[in-house]
Amino acid sequence: MPGTGTMGNLRKNVGEAGEFHLIERIRKILPASRNRDLLVDIGDDTAVVRLDERRALLLTCDIQVEGRHFRFDRTTPYQVGRRAMAVNLSDIASMGGKPTYALVSLGLPADFPVKSYDLLFEGMRDELLPHHAHIIGGNLARTEGFLIVDVTLLGEADLSRVLTRGGARVGDRIFVTGHVGASGAGFQALRTFGKKVPGKYREMVNRHVLPVPRVDLGRRISRSGVASAMIDVSDGVAGDLYHVCTRSGVGAEIHEDLLPLPEHIGEIARKSGTSVLELALHSGEDYELLFTVPPEVSARRIRSLPGDSRVPVTEIGRIVNRREGYCLVDSRGKKRPLTPAGWDHFRS
């Protein structure tokens, strides 16, 4: 049927189109040739602009909407502030950058308490302080019924050390920091137990409520020169590694048994009617770093990455040829296709 064969024609509104299709549309609308100082634009964790021969400027933003990204019956305004900043810090971290300055736009309902407003800013300030980064501007507007927090964060990186999603090569090993699935398990624990979450699950709940962006570790990885590509795990390992594969033109294999899981995740999965693999691969919001390393890099150099932080760095698979696909390998060596689906902010 002429005129109905393309995806575009079937998608009349943004809810049907989905986030990735919408981003693709922007690429087509914007002029293809821009300027030579613009090194990375739409499609990575941050945009990258050359500042001079040595320095790169990183830019990212993240808009969070009450009712979709957070709810005040589960988190405090202070936590919402910290979280809104943390997710942006994680994007800067994934490029190997150092955060510098933030701008904050708020959409505020008229009845939003001034006390909560203060706490929101205190949360954002406190999340930036350890990195010597600061809020330097912003804008306020009134909205009806719900809060909107949009943070733009800038960072700086060594021009020669910026790590994008596009550098992974066949044979590279895949590493992830910390544990995967902790945030998703924490979310399920909150849903299952409400405010009476048993103490042993607290750590996972904390990871969900207050993610810990790996800013220092991201910088160590970038400066060490060992990594070929990096991304932060915001959509889930399966979704984010897929972004790396797409941008790098490669495939990947992840080994199920190698995934660094948090303690007690099995209990949470059972109690909430999901699976450990679902939480570890697809639930997202872990804000760990996933990076690839060429095969010749020594084990000693990898071991030295965390420095004093003691954050685990775990090998979970390897980059393969695109033709070999995108797979999960189980304990018996059996491969099955890995679904990249993560969180779609429009369809979900």
Add this chain to the structure above:
Amino acid sequence: MPGTGTMGNLRKNVGEAGEFHLIERIRKILPASRNRDLLVDIGDDTAVVRLDERRALLLTCDIQVEGRHFRFDRTTPYQVGRRAMAVNLSDIASMGGKPTYALVSLGLPADFPVKSYDLLFEGMRDELLPHHAHIIGGNLARTEGFLIVDVTLLGEADLSRVLTRGGARVGDRIFVTGHVGASGAGFQALRTFGKKVPGKYREMVNRHVLPVPRVDLGRRISRSGVASAMIDVSDGVAGDLYHVCTRSGVGAEIHEDLLPLPEHIGEIARKSGTSVLELALHSGEDYELLFTVPPEVSARRIRSLPGDSRVPVTEIGRIVNRREGYCLVDSRGKKRPLTPAGWDHFRS
């Protein structure tokens, strides 16, 4: 009564507090001492960061909410896109900067048409193109019921030529570009006549729907070195000149007869039940530039500012001692206090 004497205690929610009080609160929450490269932060048209010995980075953002800043029964998605970018360009212009890169965060209702989404981005793109500036990143989220467009715009300026609100000195003359009140009159014309606005008022309606940021003129003013302070007229001449006075620690006198008024503004004022002075001083959104010039600068240098643009540059008053107050002088030389009130995004 102890504990009820401060303004803070009387303001329980952000609607009561008002925009300027809310911005003041942020200043108190953020750490006072930050870093030496941060030259201007909250409280000017843009933040200013030193990039190196020669260049300054300018940063600004503006969040626009459907139903408050625009309505789709009066403007098209393309115009909303252009406008959202134009108001940010005006902030860069008022510092004497050149726009470079933009990030766009959108909050989209699920039923927002994909076609409108495209037009929104085409509008933003087209507004940036003449300045060789580009959208390089962004973020999408779903909202319930209304569109939100938050633009962060970066710019660059000569470090020695950045024009803030804080440089006006007693004796300086006050100038404004273009006409004042045009946007407010255009808004009233739309309200009065709907879609059947007579042709002679079209120009004013256009100024309201699609403001023309004075980017090139702002740069010419900054590079000429004649100005001591500059601001863009977004809240109305009375409100914005007051910001200059507050930051510079001075007072001002504006001469009623000197205000550059658009043709036919008197008719619109009568028909819409307001006054010409109200439109010219308080209605805002003209996005002209208001700047101050030391007395010794020659008339010839001022006349040469517009270059080929033929945008009028008009002297409207002078900076006086703070003790002399903030006044409007009528045609008989009689002074009366000028009310700085402009548009408050929370109280209105």
